[in-house]
Amino acid sequence: MPTGKRPTLAMVANAAGVSLPTASKVLNGRGDVSATTRARVEEVLREFGYVPQAGRRMLPPARVVDLVFDELISTYALELLRGVTEAGAAAGVDVVVSRLSDAQRGGPLTTENGWAQRLKSSGREGLIVVTSELTLAQVESFTRAGLSLVVIDPLNPPRVEVTSVGATNWLGGMAATEHLLSLGHRRIGFAGGPVQASCSQARLGGYRAALDNAGLRSDPALVLHGPFDYAGGLEMGTLLLDLENPPTAVFAASDATALGVMEATRRRGLRVPEDLSIVGFDDTIMASVSTPSLTTIRQPLQDMGRVALRTLLRLIAGDTLDSHHVELATNLVVRNSTAQAKEE
The missing domain is CATH 3.40.50.2300 (Response regulator)
Known part of the structure; x- marks a missing residue:
């Protein structure tokens, strides 16, 4: 313990074997210090009887x-x-x-x-x-x-x-599919997310419910799953368009997936929406700036x-x-x- 003069925070830091900023974090109750380091600094503060300088404003713990x-x-x-x-x-x-x-x-x-x-x-x-x-x-x-x-x-x-x-993923999936049905589409593909993803399963449930309400049977060949990204959409879009009887519309479970399906359509020499209608899910900034701009389900x-x-x-x-x-x-x-x- 120092004698003779008032202990400073620099002295505390030196005795505790830490940097001055770390000692300051402990003194001010910051959270980004390990429990071991905090305990060591607090012990030295007590030993030194450290008192903040007069007028020093103590910050509340972050x-x-x-x-x-x-x-x-x-x-x-x-x-x-x-x-x-x-x-x-x-x-x-x-x-x-x-x-x-x-x-x-x-x-x-x-x-x-x-x-x-x-x-x-x-x-x-x-x-x-x-x-x-x-x-x-x-x-x-x-x-x-x-x-x-x-x-x-x-x-x-x-x-x-x-x-x-x-x-409301289920209702969103239903709204997306009902929109495509209202445009006269009857073979509607589903480019979903990972099979284990509960949000993707809910969107798939809405898709199937809309088809059921329209008196249509869900064709297993039109339902695919992959990651929620552009590459997954590109792969699923390619597989759907390779079918002997391909869909005329696709509901993609994310905007990124939808943009991948859009690229698969372009590579096939087809046009969106003239040859294939596409609906996404999210309404990120990419949906409004894509070409053509993407019809999508907005989640806030x-x-x-x-x-x-x-x-x-x-x-x-x-x-x-x-x-x-x-x-x-x-x-x-x-x-x-x-x-x-x-x-x-």
């Missing part, structure tokens, strides 16, 4: 949550990111963004060495996970660590109690991000939610990628 994506390079992710960060800024909460593979890096998911423990030791209060596949073990590790969890469009909800935010992605952040903060505060599952309304946006079916 509140921090994680936002984890399976993939960040998409307009879908950027729209959600904007909604979450805007809501975080309004609530005075910092949002740390990462990819799922980066978040999980560092060892097996055990009580001693796992994703949840790393988040907790870094001062996180909770996390939002977007379109990712979570295991029951991961979810339970978050609960044990006292971390609140909200998922957006989960691929596989590991248990019913997990709080989720999404859109920014609002979904805002609701997810606000819901997470309610869970952290211990509030009782009216429902573990929140669905925001979708609506059809008609542009130039759909047209009346040709008379046969």
Whole structure:
């Protein structure tokens, strides 16, 4: 313990073996310091009897949550990111963004060495996970660590109690298919997302319900699944157009998928919408700037991000939610990628 003169924060940092900025973070209650380092600095602060300089304004501890994506390079992710960060800024909460593979890096998911423990030791209060596949073990590790969890469009909800935010996927799938039916299309393909994705399955359910209501049988040959991306749409579009009796219209389960189907059509020497009508799902910026502009089902992605952040903060505060599952309304946006079916 120093004698003779008033201890400074630099002296504390030196004695604790940390940098001055790290000591300052501990003093101000910042969350981005490991539990071990925090304990060491706090012990030295007590030993030195450190008192902040007169007039020094102590900052309140920063509140921090994680936002984890399976993939960040998409307009879908950027729209959600904007909604979450805007809501975080309004609530005075910092949002740390990462990819799922980066978040999980560092060892097996055990009580001693796992994703949840790393988040907790870094001062996180909770996390939002977007379109990712979570295991029951991961979810339970978050609960044990006292971390609140909200998922957006989960691929596989590991248990019913997990709080989720999404859109009215079933109704959106139905609206997309009914639009194509109203234009006279009867062979309508479905270019879906991953088979295990609950949002894709709901969109498929809406597609099938619309066909049933029209007295049409769903043809298994017209239903394909792939990733929610351009490459997946290109592959599925090619397969659908290769059929002996190809569809005259396609409902794609995402805008990125729809643009891939559009490219497959172009490569075949066909035109959209004259030869093939296409409907997407999301209404990202790419839908309005594509050529032709894409008819799509709009889901309010920014609002979904805002609701997810606000819901997470309610869970952290211990509030009782009216429902573990929140669905925001979708609506059809008609542009130039759909047209009346040709008379046969």
